[in-house]
Amino acid sequence: MGQRFHGRFSPTDIVMWLIGGGLIFLAIWGAIATLSAGVYSARHWIDFVIFGLAQGSIYALIATGYTMVYGVLRMINFAHSEVFMSGPYTAYFVAAAFYRSGFLDAHPIVSLLFIFIVSMAISTGIAFALERVAYRPLRNAPRLVPLITAIGASFFLQYTFRGLYGSGFQAYPVFKMLEGHWTILGIRILRFQLVVILAAVLLMLALYSFVMRTRIGKAIRAVSEDKEASALMGIDVDKMISMTFVIGGAAAGAAGVLYAVMFKQVHFFMGFIPGIKAFTAAVLGGIGNIPGAMLGGIFLGLMESIGPSLFLDGLGIVAPYQLKDAIAFTMLVLVLIFRPTGILGERLAVKKA
Amino acid sequence: MNGGQSIWKSAVNIGAIGALTTVLLSLIGMVGAFSKRDIIYEIVTMGHTLLLTVGVFLSFLSAKRASQKGLGRVFGATLITGILTSGGVALLVIVGKTINLRMVFVNASPALYQLLIFGFDASFGVPLLLFSGLLCGLFAFLLFIAPPILRRILITGISSVAIAGVLQDLLRPIISIWGPLAGINDVLFAVNGLTLGGGLGMFLIISVVMFFWAHKGNKIKTKISTLPPGRQRMLKTGTWLILAVILIALPQILGLFLSEVITIVGLYVLLGLGLNIVVGFAGLLDLGYVAFFAVGSYIVAILTSPELGFFNMGFWSALPFAVIAGILAGVLLGIPVLKMRGDYLAIATLGFGEIIRILVLSDWLRPWLGGAQGIGKIPNVTISGYVFSTPQQIYYLILAGCLLVGFISWRLRDSRLGRAWMAVREDEDVAQAMGINLVATKLMAFATGAAFSALSGAIFATKIGSVYPHSFNVMISINILCLIIVGGMGSIPGVIVGSAALVGLPELLREFAEYRLLVYGAALVAMMLLRPEGLWPEEKRRRELHKEEEPEAVPADAQGSA
Known part of the structure; x- marks a missing residue:
């Protein structure tokens, strides 16, 4: 959009701003109406916020995978939602075996760690294989080609796992330790939600410092900045792209276990919706930008959890x-209208896409 | 490539891939499910065919890798790959018989192992399995050293027989309504699968036809091209006439079920032609395309359905409103995304599509849109008393729609607007510098695409007789995108080929529904790796994708395989 603001607004700009302004006005009006009606107490709002944070931190972890892959390859890795699904679904069998043998209740932390490791290993393996088989041969293909491959790979993985493990929902074993709630500063927090938030924050910090501090992280950032130049600097570009998938896969696998802990079930189709949401989060934060993806994920989770009650209840909308x-996607469209680069993004939408 | 070493290594690698593939196929349950059907009655089942195909194909691949190093090494490579492939399955059987894998893999049942060792005892079955792997390798080797014509005849003949076996349930009823030709059924088919004689006969006939065509085909082609221009034109009109007659008679030839499949394919052709304008011509990646399909369906439903009772119009008076609403929706959703590019555009349009679906699904709008229950009782289309109700009748409606939309697309492609779209697709900034009004051009693309989609939606609503929000999920948009890319982006015949391949084929294989999407996904990946330009690409685009190949050799090849 080289000609942005030639000193005047075009009619389409005006329409855009009208739509956006109208939506924001509706949201504010709804929020005021809800708050003044006082249907929800402070307890409710706190619950909403904590649930939103937990859900959002899962989105954030998945979103880092999307955003990193987008950073190095400029492609939407549609199959990332299946990378997310594969780990916890496989780890379910470990969890179930632990549960049956009683090991889960005897050593909950050890078994949870083990489940994490299995899930992350599987997701990482799938992500790595995916890149090797489906994306690497298409490095120089036109943009839509890898997108279609990704969609195809996504179908393939979904139905492979369905064929392998069956098509039903599998109920994740319950961790007794994580049932009930803790009271912190007078706020009652469901235990598993707090654990999900803490674990996700830890993982995100680890991931962020890995990308910012280590040599590999530096190389990955160099590759996403400029592939040719980093190749000239002696960086093995292919290896770094593989590493990107590996890191993204590990994050997705961990997010998958957190998801399973939170919603207590796994299914071969479980990746689809969180996948789309996480991608939305990545775009919200500014795709290609890791802190942006984390922020976008948490923001999206919060909006989804608070939004319906806050904005819509007051407008008299049923259910x-x-x-x-719809709120999540409206947020996305609004952000893209008013800040086309996402919350933290550079001007990537215009420059590189 | 350092001599013989790498050949054995690649043969082993390919064999490992083979082992992995066959074990996966078995564990996924495809082998088990396919074994219920015989290709040739009581001799070869589909499940075995699947595994053998993998073995032969991969052995052939390793033969190709080794082709430069002399026949002896090729022979060794094929055998290694073959035995490794079967070795994977054998290992699965042995492991499965000692440990219960069923706790994790639902399909790892004793019945599966029994199938894999051909129903024999393990002590005889496992060696037999390994031997069958060797046979696969040997067959691949023979295929490899056979002259190209013989190889092509063998492959075509065997795959035709296999396809006839796979599609037996479809072919049987179709052949049975052909009157005097119905007798073919008794010769060709047994209770389950082809008869041995039928299969062999079919193979022979196809081989002879192919052999004849290989020898005389070129002569016929040159004969036609040397005809005087008047005769050539007659031949051309003749071909078109025959095509038209076939198109008109198609539902009668094919029977009810296939007509239903064709109407579905036709609806996707309509949708694909619309999205082809947005993505293929103008290069705007739209993942929310299903929204306009929904708009078209819902407008027709609201205007015609007596269930809601708002308007009770007929289809023909509702149709213009549906198309106009589609255009309006296209423009309205197009405006906010005008300045976005690439993936941002994709995700924003995906968001729009989902917003519309969720709104329609919600209880909030239920009094007007019917909520999750949808809107029913949409009347059939009538033209002066003739009712379009069965698939065979609706076919004509869809055919008319496809012809109209196809004609419009075809005329638009080389129009001023069409060229402007392509300029925008190639480079927005340059296009703008050349004086193309980006806003108008992009909005026209969105509006035209949306209009086609709404038309398709309108027909869909009367065809199904009711509309549900679940018919309009994001998978439809993705499907349409896939079909235009598989067909060849920007190519109008490509849309038809793509719909037939991605919508028609899966519908035909409905009984294997569980594995439909798996195969679909694998096929998409394979397609993009091997033939990214699509099945029937637009001339220009193919050249872009195959810059390194010499231009003169390509056209004949592309026509032949399309």
């Missing part, structure tokens, strides 16, 4: 919770 996904 507002059904519209939570």
